[in-house]
Amino acid sequence: MREIAVIGAGNIGDMIAHLLSRSGDYKVTLADFSAETLSTVPPHEALQTQQLDVSDNAALRAFLTGKYAVLSAAPYNITGLVAKAAHGLGVHYLDLTEDVATTKLVYDLAENTECALIPQCGLAPGFISIVAADLAKRFDKIDTLGLRVGALPLYPTNSLGYNLNWSTDGVINEYIMPCEVVLDGKFVTVPPLEELEHFILDGVKYECFNTSGGLGSLGETMADRAHILNYKTIRYPGHRDAMKMLIKDLRLGEQRDLFKQVLESALPATPQDLVLIMVTAKGWRDGKLVEESYVNKVDNAVMDGRHWTAIQITTATAICTVLDMLANGDLPERGLTKQEDIPLQAFLDNRFGKAYATGQA
Numbered sequence: 001m002r003e004i005a006v007i008g009a010g011n012i013g014d015m016i017a018h019l020l021s022r023s024g025d026y027k028v029t030l031a032d033f034s035a036e037t038l039s040t041v042p043p044h045e046a047l048q049t050q051q052l053d054v055s056d057n058a059a060l061r062a063f064l065t066g067k068y069a070v071l072s073a074a075p076y077n078i079t080g081l082v083a084k085a086a087h088g089l090g091v092h093y094l095d096l097t098e099d100v101a102t103t104k105l106v107y108d109l110a111e112n113t114e115c116a117l118i119p120q121c122g123l124a125p126g127f128i129s130i131v132a133a134d135l136a137k138r139f140d141k142i143d144t145l146g147l148r149v150g151a152l153p154l155y156p157t158n159s160l161g162y163n164l165n166w167s168t169d170g171v172i173n174e175y176i177m178p179c180e181v182v183l184d185g186k187f188v189t190v191p192p193l194e195e196l197e198h199f200i201l202d203g204v205k206y207e208c209f210n211t212s213g214g215l216g217s218l219g220e221t222m223a224d225r226a227h228i229l230n231y232k233t234i235r236y237p238g239h240r241d242a243m244k245m246l247i248k249d250l251r252l253g254e255q256r257d258l259f260k261q262v263l264e265s266a267l268p269a270t271p272q273d274l275v276l277i278m279v280t281a282k283g284w285r286d287g288k289l290v291e292e293s294y295v296n297k298v299d300n301a302v303m304d305g306r307h308w309t310a311i312q313i314t315t316a317t318a319i320c321t322v323l324d325m326l327a328n329g330d331l332p333e334r335g336l337t338k339q340e341d342i343p344l345q346a347f348l349d350n351r352f353g354k355a356y357a358t359g360q361a
Contacts, residue, residue, distance in 0.1 A: 001027045001046065002327055005064055005091075007054065007082055008073035009037045011165070012096065012122075015308055015316035016071055019352060021047035022304060025327070031063060042306075054078045060085045067091050069116075069326070071319055075169055080105045083117070090114040092326060092333070094319055096122040098170060098213030100177070110336035116326055118337045121319040123275065123311070124149040124231065125216025126339050127356065130347055131279045131294050132218055133340035138292065139283035142226045147215065148208050148278040150234025151311040153270050154300075160243070161236030163270040165311045168260050174233060175243055176253045177212035180219045182229035187219050193244050195230070198237065201276070201295070208232035209240045217338045234276050274299050275310040298356065313355055321353035 002025065006017045009032035020026040021044045031052035032038050038049040054060055054074060064070055064085055069092035072082045076099035083102070086093035087109040097103060097119060106119040120126050128147050136142050153163040164171070178189040196209045214231035222229050247253035252262065280293040300310045308316075322342065325331045330346060347353040 001025055002068040003066065004028045004323070005067045005070040006030045006073060007070060008032060009041060010073065011312050012315050013073035014041060015312045016073060016320060017041065017047055018304070018306070019316060019320050054081050057085065061089060064089050064091050069094060069323060071323060072096065075167065076102055076173065083109060087113055087115065087117065092116040094118045094121050094322055096315060096319055098125055099173060100213060103217070107336060113335060116331065116333050116335065116337060118322055118326070120216045120339055121322045123314040123318055124214040127314065127318045128214065128277065128279065129216045129218045129339040130342050130344050134344035135279055135281040135292060135294060136222065136225065139281060139285050142281060142283040144228040144282040145222065145226050146280045147231040148234050149214060150206065150276045152234065152236065152274055152276060154272045154274055156236055158267070159238065160267065161239050162267060163273065164263060164267045165269050165273050165309050168263055172256060172259055174211040174213055175247055179210040179212045179231070180215050182219055182223050182226050185227050187223040193240055193247070195232065196240055197232065205237050206234050207237045207240055208234045218340050221338065221340050271300060271307055271309055273310045275314045296356065317352045317355040321347055321350045324350055324352055
């Protein structure tokens with residue numbers, strides 16, 4: 001069995017370790033700074049846990065030595081440390097980060113590497129770019145690509161229409177950092193929380209607006225092909241205005257620690273969530289202007305005796321799929337692999353990737 005390191009034992013790291021250790025092909029060591037967090041991880045014969053301070057480079061290198069790959073489910077501000085250590089040891093590296101600076105670091109490392117470096121292997125960035133690239137290939141010329149993703153509570157009860165089922169730091173990053181887009185054929189940045197849209201799907205009203213990070217590397221890849229390319233986060237109506245008031249008017253965007261404290265003290269997590277994925281492409285095919293969309297809903301579910309949220313399922317199965325494709329020889333074992341380089345059908349045919357098609361892995 002291939003030995004895999006997973007760093008970060010939060011909601012996503014827990015499911016990654018669960019899926020891989022029970023697959024029969026991987027032996028997993030799950031590491032986290034918190035011994036208390038590790039103590040809650042259910043035991044399995046193919047799963048070990050280890051307390052680890054990622055900022056201790058010697059300890060990190062010792063932990064990674066001999067591993068086939070490392071999957072980082074760590075916070076964005078320490079993921080770069082994992083990338084550097086893996087690169088130095090020739091250990092395959094995969095992450096989930098939406099942080100632009102961290103991904104730029106991985107790109108720089110990939111210029112001289114003996115291992116595979118595959119950043120942004122989650123939902124958005126990640127699977128959403130795989131879908132968008134697949135749609136784009138069906139057109140002779142692309143005019144517009146719109147990527148929309150939302151992780152939402154099934155039963156919203158507060159004025160934000162939102163629950164904290166994902167990283168608080170990641171949510172704050174999305175709402176305050178510049179957003180990369182292609183506009184009029186040029187790769188540029190625009191402000192977050194702008195370009196508000198409304199739509200109805202299956203009788204439910206939604207809104208979406210600019211957020212940072214979800215586009216991944218697709219913006220640079222498609223800059224010379226698309227006239228317009230953007231990524232927006234889906235929420236229930238009213239969420240954007242409330243967040244804009246908190247971030248702009250009350251200036252909590254300038255006080256990240258306080259903003260994080262407010263969100264985490266006020267918004268509970270919920271096991272009853274869904275993930276909504278929409279990609280719409282418009283362009284020319286055989287001389288005609290055509291529009292085509294991919295729409296998918298992934299619900300929370302019980303899998304292998306445990307209940308997982310939809311955001312856990314979509315994020316964890318995505319990075320497990322990419323690792324599995326790498327191990328099976330379906331992806332290059334050296335250099336940078338962008339998400340848009342991964343074939344959609346091969347992804348969906350994978351034992352982990354089928355969760356996007358069936359809701360189960």
